[in-house]
Amino acid sequence: MIFLDTNYISPMLQEALIHTKMPMYDIVNKQLINESPASTFELQDNQLVIVNSENAIKVLTDHYAHLNVTRWSNLFKNKVAFRKYLAASFPSFYFKESTLQELSMMDSSTISYPIILKPAIGYSSVGVQKIKDAQQFTEAVQQLVDNNGLSTSYSKDILNFQTFILETYIEGQELAVDAYFNADGKPVILNLFARMFRDAEDMSDRIYYTSKKVVTQYLQVVEQYLSELATSLDLRNYPFHIELRIDAQGVLIPIEINPLRFAGIGTTELGVHAYDINPYEYVLRQWEPDWSQKIANMDERIYSFTCAEFDSQLTFEDIESIQHEELKQQFEHLLEYRILPQDSGTTFAVIFFVSDSFSQNEHILSLDFMSFVTIKNEVLALSGLQK
Numbered sequence: 001m002i003f004l005d006t007n008y009i010s011p012m013l014q015e016a017l018i019h020t021k022m023p024m025y026d027i028v029n030k031q032l033i034n035e036s037p038a039s040t041f042e043l044q045d046n047q048l049v050i051v052n053s054e055n056a057i058k059v060l061t062d063h064y065a066h067l068n069v070t071r072w073s074n075l076f077k078n079k080v081a082f083r084k085y086l087a088a089s090f091p092s093f094y095f096k097e098s099t100l101q102e103l104s105m106m107d108s109s110t111i112s113y114p115i116i117l118k119p120a121i122g123y124s125s126v127g128v129q130k131i132k133d134a135q136q137f138t139e140a141v142q143q144l145v146d147n148n149g150l151s152t153s154y155s156k157d158i159l160n161f162q163t164f165i166l167e168t169y170i171e172g173q174e175l176a177v178d179a180y181f182n183a184d185g186k187p188v189i190l191n192l193f194a195r196m197f198r199d200a201e202d203m204s205d206r207i208y209y210t211s212k213k214v215v216t217q218y219l220q221v222v223e224q225y226l227s228e229l230a231t232s233l234d235l236r237n238y239p240f241h242i243e244l245r246i247d248a249q250g251v252l253i254p255i256e257i258n259p260l261r262f263a264g265i266g267t268t269e270l271g272v273h274a275y276d277i278n279p280y281e282y283v284l285r286q287w288e289p290d291w292s293q294k295i296a297n298m299d300e301r302i303y304s305f306t307c308a309e310f311d312s313q314l315t316f317e318d319i320e321s322i323q324h325e326e327l328k329q330q331f332e333h334l335l336e337y338r339i340l341p342q343d344s345g346t347t348f349a350v351i352f353f354v355s356d357s358f359s360q361n362e363h364i365l366s367l368d369f370m371s372f373v374t375i376k377n378e379v380l381a382l383s384g385l386q387k
Contacts, residue, residue, distance in 0.1 A: 001043060002284075003027050003060075003260075005053030007343050010266030013052060016280035027056050043067060046183075048237035050283060051260045072235055073259035079165050080120045082256065090253060095167035103141045103164060108134040111166070120163040130169060170245040170253050176208055177222055178262040178271070180239040180283045187226035188288050190279040191263065191271040192218055196304075196358075198365045207361050208267070209304035210274045215295055218246075225252040239283050241268075265340065265350055267305050273335050273352055274303035301354050303335075304361055308349040308369045316342035320374040324349065327372045332360055348373075 002017070006028045009017075017024065024033040025041065032041060043049065043060075045068050051057070057077060060070040075081050080097040087093070094112065097120060117140060118128040131137045178191035192215050193208040222244070241258040262268035262279050271277045275294045282289065308327060310319065327349070328337055335352040355361065 001025060001041065001047065001049055003049070003051045003056035004033070005051075005055050006033075007053075008265065008341050009052060010269060010338075012269045012272055012278050013266070013280050016278055016284055019281060020284040022284050025059075027053070027059050043069070045069065046236045048283070049260055050239045050280075053264075054258070054261065057259065068235065069238065069260070072233070072238070076240070076257040076259040078120060079118065079256055080163070083165065083167065086254065093168050093253065095165055098164050098166060099162070100141075100144055100164065104145055106141075108137040111137060112168075113137075114169040116165075116167050116169050118165055118167075120165050170247055170255070172245045172247045173218075174243065174245050174255070175218055175222065176263060177226075177242050177244070178239075178268050178279050179226060179242065181230060181233070181235045181237070182286055182288070183236050185230055185234065185236050187223065187230050188282075189219065189223060189226070189291070190277055190282050190289065191268055192222060193263070193270065194218075196361055196365065206365055207304055207306050208263070208270070209302050209361065210270060211302045212295055212298040212300060215275070215291070215298070219291060219295075221246070221250075221252060225254075229254075265307070265344060265347060266338065267307070267350055270303055270305045270352055273354070274298065301356055302358065302361065303352075303354050304364075305350060305352050306364050307347045308351060308372075309346040310348060310370060310373045312346055314346070314375065316348075318375055319348075320376045322348055323372040323374070327351075327369070330364065330367060 001023050003025050004027065006026050016022075023041065025031070026033050043064050047069075049060070049069050054077070057070075057073050060067070061074060064070050075085060080095070083093075083095045094115075098106065103117075111134070113134070114130055114132045115137075116128065117131055117137075129140050131140055174195040176191075176193040176195060177189060179187050179189045182188050191210070193210050194214050196207040196209060198206065225244070226242075239260055239262065241262050241264075243255040243258075244252050245255060246252050258264075263270075268279050271279060275289075275298055277289055277294070281287070324337070324339060328334060331351065331353045333354045335354055337352075338350045340347055340349060353360065353364075
């Protein structure tokens with residue numbers, strides 16, 4: 001069963017659904033898509049469930065709270081609960097749950113910096129801050145207090161600023177992996193991306209990339225970690241997106257698991273361009289990639305995606321126009337440029353591209369996407385933003 005947020009269904013997900021004829025439930029209109037409107041459905045433990053939006057987790061919680069798939073999904077969604085679950089495996093990893101009031105009363109001189117501050121229930125990198133010292137901590141908390149947490153267009157089930165988590169900042173390469181536990185509980189990797197940052201303070205989701213070198217270097221160690229994780233996660237037919245970092249000692253430390261979905265708003269489909277894996281079709285058909293063959297067939301180029309966004313204090317209603325054609329010209333080898341619908345938060349395009357070196361990625365990291373956005377005059381006057 002796939003729970004679909006029909007506000008946006010990526011092209012390759014649509015293709016996979018056509019090929020596999022997977023039962024579909026529309027969470028927006030609250031009905032089965034490929035059955036009669038009056039049809040009902042029941043879920044069983046270990047039945048394959050996949051979503052294209054975390055809004056579907058609430059449907060599972062409201063109607064199938066007794067199932068393992070729902071319990072595990074809510075555990076992964078809550079970053080504090082997930083850290084507590086992992087505590088025995090990583091006893092030296094510091095984390096602390098705090099309300100906004102508790103943060104404002106905390107003695108910032110007692111914290112071991114650098115540290116990450118983020119919402120306990122979050123999405124993407126919204127609200128995630130790397131804090132390097134006590135002064136920056138005080139300033140970050142004061143900003144949250146002044147803004148009463150943070151305003152957001154996401155539902156509170158997806159992104160919630162009532163509770164925060166402080167946790168150790170992990171130095172090292174960050175990876176993002178799309179995978180699933182198959183019917184036997186074996187982890188199957190479908191995508192392996194590395195994350196690229198503008199500088200040491202950058203926490204944005206600006207660029208992820210993959211290449212023959214990335215897959216060759218990290219596939220085995222990630223497979224080993226997921227196999228170890230599988231021994232404590234008695235889950236079957238379970239898709240997930242996991243983010244990890246490898247520290248200086250080569251230890252893989254999980255940052256978070258996003259339940260029942262792959263990399264968001266279709267970005268998982270970078271793997272189709274890089275190594276011809278449509279992750280939706282693979283999980284729906286329970287296929288496993290032959291990675292040795294995939295690696296042998298890959299070229300030496302760098303395959304990347306970027307999410308073009310406007311400023312977080314704006315909405316699509318504040319935008320006069322977006323110069324998509326001008327933005328396209330910033331890419332030397334554009335693979336695909338997807339314009340997103342107006343209910344996609346602050347992301348207005350997902351862009352897939354390929355390059356022979358990291359110079360193209362460095363150029364995109366330095367771009368100001370707002371220079372391709374024209375704001376309505378009345379909004380400009382009120383906001384103080386510059387044209």
